[in-house]
Amino acid sequence: MAPDKFNDNNPSTSNTRGHGDGASDTNAQDQILLKALQEFLVPLVQTVVEPTGTKAVDFKGPEAMNLITALKKFVSTIVGGTVRVEETPRKIQIEKYATRNHNAGDIISSLSRTPRNQYAIRNEMFREKLMNELQEHVSNKMPIRLLLIEPHAFYLQISLIERGAIYAHLADIVKALPVPFNSTYHSQHIMDNELIESTIKSYARYAILSHKWLRGTPGEITYDHWNKGLLDPESAGYQKLAGFCSTAWKDYGITLAWMDTVCINKDSSSELDESIRSMYAWYERADICIVYLSETQTIPQIMDDTWFTRGWTLQELLAPKALKFYSMKWTRLAQDWPNDKTNLEILYFVEYATKITPFELKHDTSNFRVSMSRGMQWAASRKVTREEDMAYALMGIFNVSISIAYGEGADRAFLRLLEEIIKTAPSGALDLFNWAGESNRRTFNTSLLPSSPKYYIS
Known part of the structure; x- marks a missing residue:
């Protein structure tokens, strides 16, 4: 299970600074800090901008106050505490956009006149759009629930997370990425x-x-087992889950994984319905x-x-674009x-095992690039535990x-599948209609449609 997360905003570790008796000390410290920054920054700016004159720095001006405000916020972020500051009407954000024919004084002065740097606004808009697209992707393109694999020095920690936590996990990663801004590149939508x-x-x-389910007890680890903590490390189901997660991380560097036994809550009819309808797409989108x-x-x-x-x-x-076969070990x-x-x-x-040729296997069956009767032939000799699954398992293949x-019942489920196709x-x-045999007339009102994929075997 995922460990509890510590609250970084612990009141006992927060550093606050208010107004009152310490105001004069604060002002004095601000003056010292600004003086030190001037001595550091001016020579640095002059290394890239040839000075044409000097300009006095007003330690009580708006530029100075804005700089102090920004520094306090920066420090508060580092130490994890809270620093109380007075908000100024506008914020200064320094961006490296000046050319060498400006002097240092002009650069500093121009920043104070720009409420929001246009590049910063551009990056903020891009990042907001990225977050929105990420949320939409997680909500509509990814499974309902995933295993989160967190590698540590000597072990992997596995937790089961749902879409809200999946988005939060990915958002933390994406937010930390630098926005690669380039004016020419980003000018095009x-x-x-x-x-x-x-x-x-x-x-x-x-x-x-993709695997064959274990039969008998204790069998596979299910969603219910996971929630109740009924996990036996010695069981075959546990070993399979551990082997899958370890392989995903070790061989592919992937930290999110889906396994039907544990990632579907079969007690929820709506979730089961969505999962079965979406399963082909989930396999297709998997890395x-x-x-x-x-x-x-x-082999x-x-x-x-x-x-x-x-x-x-x-x-x-x-369905998958990329697939790897693994042995029992x-x-x-x-x-x-x-x-x-x-x-x-x-x-x-x-x-030899499936009668599916290499050429057919490379084609996307959801776009009907193989004949429908041919697809039915692939399913004709396969077995399922629940009889209706023979029809449900073909939905994604025929894109319905x-x-x-x-x-x-199997016959009625298959009839509904054919009608939808x-x-x-x-x-x-x-x-x-390219089939042979006798239809189940108790279910079908016509003899034109078969009652099972097995009638497509020529």
């Missing part, structure tokens, strides 16, 4: 969007696990899909692993290959969405 997109892509990465083959030690053994016979793992094979089957979807040796055995209604993509729906 399109460049801003590209920079925001690349920043979010770089820091909102997550790994996703890496880690496939754990619990029955495999070498040739792939074709006999049960993972290739399960209903849900079909979309988990097709959490070692890479192809050690020096970054993406097994481009590894011909791996794909040879994958084709239907409501989840466990208890409706026909309605969504009528131009390609004709291929759905």
